[in-house]
Amino acid sequence: MDGKVALVTGANRGIGLETTAELARRGAIVLMCCRNQTRAEAAKAKILEWYGEGQPEVKSRNVASPEMAAILTPVKPEQLSIIRLNLCSSKSITSCANILCEVDATIDILINNAGIMACSYATTEDGIESQMGVNFLGHYHLTTLLLPCLLRSEYPARIVTISSVAQKPGQIPEELNMPKETYSPLQAYRNSKLATLILAKQLASYLDKQNIMSVSCHPGVVKTLIWRGKYKYFKDLGKPWMKSPWEGTQTTLYCVLATDLTNGGYYKNSKVKTCNPLADDTQVCERLWKWAEETTGVQFTKLLRGITNEPDESEASSHDQSEDQAGGDTDEDDDTDKEEDNDEESAEDSE
Ligand SMILES: NC(=O)c1ccc[n+]([C@@H]2O[C@H](COP(=O)([O-])OP(=O)(O)OC[C@H]3O[C@@H](n4cnc5c(N)ncnc54)[C@H](OP(=O)(O)O)[C@@H]3O)[C@@H](O)[C@H]2O)c1
Numbered sequence: 001m002d003g004k005v006a007l008v009t010g011a012n013r014g015i016g017l018e019t020t021a022e023l024a025r026r027g028a029i030v031l032m033c034c035r036n037q038t039r040a041e042a043a044k045a046k047i048l049e050w051y052g053e054g055q056p057e058v059k060s061r062n063v064a065s066p067e068m069a070a071i072l073t074p075v076k077p078e079q080l081s082i083i084r085l086n087l088c089s090s091k092s093i094t095s096c097a098n099i100l101c102e103v104d105a106t107i108d109i110l111i112n113n114a115g116i117m118a119c120s121y122a123t124t125e126d127g128i129e130s131q132m133g134v135n136f137l138g139h140y141h142l143t144t145l146l147l148p149c150l151l152r153s154e155y156p157a158r159i160v161t162i163s164s165v166a167q168k169p170g171q172i173p174e175e176l177n178m179p180k181e182t183y184s185p186l187q188a189y190r191n192s193k194l195a196t197l198i199l200a201k202q203l204a205s206y207l208d209k210q211n212i213m214s215v216s217c218h219p220g221v222v223k224t225l226i227w228r229g230k231y232k233y234f235k236d237l238g239k240p241w242m243k244s245p246w247e248g249t250q251t252t253l254y255c256v257l258a259t260d261l262t263n264g265g266y267y268k269n270s271k272v273k274t275c276n277p278l279a280d281d282t283q284v285c286e287r288l289w290k291w292a293e294e295t296t297g298v299q300f301t302k303l304l305r306g307i308t309n310e311p312d313e314s315e316a317s318s319h320d321q322s323e324d325q326a327g328g329d330t331d332e333d334d335d336t337d338k339e340e341d342n343d344e345e346s347a348e349d350s351e
Pocket of ligand 1: 085
C-alpha cells in the first residue's frame with residue numbers, strides 16, 4: 001500500500017486503531033480522524049510503540065504468517081496524521097472535509113469505522129438521534145464532502161463502511177429521526193447499522209461509473225469498549241470466544257486489499273453474505289437517501305454531477321418525455337453463519 005492515502009474514522013481505539021496500524025504497516029499514509037486530540041495522540045504513540053522503527057515486535061506482533069511478515073515495514077511517525085472529526089457535529093464534519101479539500105488531497109481508501117452502540121437517548125449537535133446521527137448520517141455527510149478527494153485517486157478509490165450483523169433486524173422507519181418517546185437503544189443501533197449498509201450499497205451504485213468501489217462489513221463480535229457497561233454476558237462469559245480487535249479488523253482489511261471484491265457487497269469473515277432484504281428495496285433506499293440529503297443539506301447526487309459534469313438524468317428524462325409528447329423520435333453458505341449471526345443478538349437478549 002506504499003504511497004496510498006487512507007482515512008479512518010474512529011482511529012483512536014478498538015477496531016479503528018488496529019485498522020490504522022495494519023494499513024500503516026503496509027506502507028499507507030493514514031489520516032486518523034478522531035474527535036479527541038489527546039486520545040488520538042495516545043493512539044498514534046501506541047502504534048509507534050508497537051510497530052515503529054526499532055521496536056522489537058515490528059515483524060512478530062499480530063502477524064498472520066511468515067510471508068506476511070516479509071511485506072510489513074516499520075511505521076514512521078509522518079505516516080500518521082491526526083485530523084479532528086466529531087461525527088455528532090455537521091460543523092466538525094465540514095471543517096474536517098475542508099482541511100482536505102482545500103489542499104486538493106487524494107484519498108485512496110476511506111474507512112467509515114467510527115460508531116456508537118445501544119447508548120441512552122441523546123442527539124447530535126444538529127438534533128438527530130445520536131446512533132443514526134453518528135453511525136449513518138455523519139458518515140453520509142463526510143463521504144459526500146470527500147468526493148473530490150476520492151475521485152482524485154488513481155487506483156481507483158475504495159470505501160469500506162463498517163456495518164454489523166445487527167443490521168439484520170434493522171428497520172428504516174418512516175420517522176428516521178427516532179423520537180425520545182419511542183426510543184429503543186438496541187433498535188436504534190440496528191436501524192443505524194442497516195442505514196450504514198444501505199449507504200455502502202448506494203455509494204457503490206452511484207460511483208460505479210467512476211470505478212470507485214464501496215462495500216460494507218461486519219467485523220465479528222469483537223472485544224472493544226463499545227460493549228463497556230452494556231452486556232454482562234459478554235464481560236463475564238464471552239471473552240474467550242470474542243475476537244480481538246486485531247482479528248476484528250481482518251474483514252475490513254480484506255475489503256481494502258481483495259482484488260475480486262463484489263461492489264456494494266456486505267462482507268463477513270471475508271466473504272460476501274446476504275443481508276437485510278430492505279437494502280434491496282429501491283423505495284426504502286431512496287427514502288433514506290433523500291432524508292440524508294435533506295437533513296445534512298448536502299446533496300450527493302448533485303455534487304457528483306457537478307464534479308463529473310454529468311447531465312441531470314431526471315431533467316434529461318423529462319426532456320425526452322416532452323419530446324415524445326411532441327411527436328419526436330420516439331448466497332450462498334449463509335446457514336453456517338447463523339450461529340455467529342446470533343452472537344450480538346444473544347448477548348443483547350441475555351442482559
Ligand atoms: N465490537 C464489536 O463487537 C462490533 C460488532 C459489530 C460492529 N462493530 C462496529 O465496528 C465499529 C468500531 O467499533 P469498535 O468495536 O472498535 O468500538 P470502540 O472501541 O468503541 O471504538 C469506536 C470509535 O468510534 C469513535 N467515535 C464514537 N463516536 C464518535 C463521534 N461522534 N465522532 C467521531 N468518532 C466517534 C470512538 O472515539 P472516542 O474514543 O472518542 O469515543 C472510537 O474511536 C463501529 O462502527 C461498530 O458499530 C463493532
